[in-house]
Amino acid sequence: MPFSSRVATFVTLTFSVLALVAQSSPGLAADLPAVPAVSTAIQLSLPSQVPAMTPAAPSAEDAVVTAEQVEEQVAYPTLAAAVADQSIRSDADQDLRCLAGAIYFESRGEPLTGQLAVAEVILNRTRSRRFGGSVCDVVTQKGQFSFVRGGKLPDAPSNDDFRTAMAVAKVAMKEAWESNAADALYFNHRRVGHANGTRIASIGNHIFYR
Structure with missing residues (x-):
């Protein structure tokens, strides 16, 4: 009671x-x-009406989604679609430009899968820390790439092939598409033959291995 x-x-x-x-x-x-x-x-005195609960609005920081984040969240149906969707900025960072330069000078004219595989080799070398601490260090390492002269890359051309190379480089750096040569550390031209190592893939005119 x-x-x-x-x-x-x-x-x-x-x-x-x-x-x-x-x-x-x-x-x-x-x-x-x-x-x-x-x-x-x-x-008991009770209110005649209970006020409805209104959910809190998201903060400005939560609501902001950058264009780069949107690109990273996209699931592309093909590699060509991923490459076509990349925005190319004039103020791209140096590592991206070094990677694009290697793709262009080593594999322009190759299928997109072959260009992506070249990019994957360079990124794998960067991750291994055995070839250099950055993409540019790997690309300009002495005796590795024939297009490098005196530790410097040639000037980047302003043409469609280089813009494609830039887009492929972005796809590779964002891991927006899985390469057929995901574990490769080396590649060479078919006419050179297969070097020592485990063969990973053969794409276009290049053989990829580790």
Whole structure:
């Protein structure tokens, strides 16, 4: 029983006892106050309407999605679609330009899968840390790529083939498409023949191995 109900019951019983005593002693009845009616009902005051809960709006930081993040989230149906979807900026970082230069000078005219495989070799070398600490270090390493002269890359041309190389480089660096030569560390032209190592793939005019 709630506490308030117990109090009300106690008060009622007390006055009832006093009333009985007064009836048995008429002289005492005149001195007793009238017994008030005690209500044990408890009324609860509730609001007629409960305000609806409105979800908090996302913060400005959560709502901002950059173009680069959107590109990384896309699942492409083909490698050609992935390459075509890349935006090429004039202020691309140096590693991207070095990778694009290697793709262009080593594999322009090759199928996109072959160009991507060349990019994969360079990125695998960079990750291994055995050939240099950055993409540009790997590309300009002495004796590795014949197009490098005095540790420098030739000037990048302004043509469609180089723009394609830039797009392939972006696809490779973002891992937007899986290469057929994912584990390769070396490649050479078919006319040179297969060097020592485990053959990974043969794409276009190149053989890839590790």
